[in-house]
Amino acid sequence: MQDGLIVKALSGFYYVQPEGGGDVVACRARGLFKKQGVSPLVGDRVRFEAKDDGSGEGTVIELMPRSTELVRPPIANCDTALIVFAVARPELNRTLLDKFLVLAELAGLESILCLTKADLLDGAGEDAAALRGRIEELRKTYEAIGYRVFFTSARAGTGADELRVALQGRIAVVAGQSGVGKSSLLNRLAPGLSLETNEISEKLGRGKHTTRHVELFRVGESGLLADTPGFSSLEFPEEIGPEDVAAAFPEFVRLAEGCKFRGCLHLKEPGCRVRQAVENGEADAERYDHYAAFATEVRERKRRY
């Protein structure tokens, strides 16, 4: 029996990288897992047995306890969400950005923001200037909250070195819509990789769902980064309430000490420091709008059940 790491899951096979190095072993999961209702995930540390017939196949025998677990994308043991948005094409959706940040927070992951296609900021003309202004505002907003924001261009080859350094020692998962350039970014971060990429649809302004499975790759000396299929609709986990959503907005958590009521949800309560900060421009109004929408959504949902 050997220790290993599941680096890819596809068509009923779990591809296990042996801990000491060596070729990846294509494993089936032991029947027992199905009976117990557990399925191995990419990122799982496992014990496995390789067949000795030279087939390169084997069986996953045991899963080690997980430190974190995501349903979408399905992956275990990540500590970091690399949240990827393109500065444009497809258009940057801030509601979705804040939703990703909340979900990462709820899953216990640290978030790093990566804005791809930075070359689109370099153009001459009014449109490019307006885009530069909007993106610069956005960078300031998120950095003020405490998130790190990286700019990359797979086309121009910029930004990859800094991001690679930031990923050292981490197990990270890329999260982002189809077509934002996740696979293109990975190809830059891990030289030698040639993941498939695809033009976004000009007509719809959307990606074509090119990446179809989750796979972990080594980045630099000690980083692991999972490429994932793009997604753009995500649900909040059923068990969470509005107070969990409030806890996932770090800048509001800091301000909440000044709210009149303990457990203030910053919605309609009097003496709310968060709403005051939004009104006088200390806190970002768009972040607040998204917070209020998310908190109301999960509260209404709880009432219904």
Ligand SMILES: Nc1nc2c(ncn2[C@@H]2O[C@H](COP(=O)(O)OP(=O)(O)OP(=O)(O)O)[C@@H](O)[C@H]2O)c(=O)[nH]1
């Ligand atoms: N201008 C520009 N285009 C880029 C950049 N990075 C990626 N693209 C283009 O964006 C398109 C989508 O890139 P992908 O890497 O396939 O996107 P993805 O996020 O992996 O998409 P899915 O696998 O569908 O989730 C491709 O046509 C890329 O050439 C960049 O830095 N600048």
Ligand SMILES: [Mg+2]
């Ligand atoms: Mg892809």
Ligand SMILES: [Zn+2]
């Ligand atoms: Zn409040």
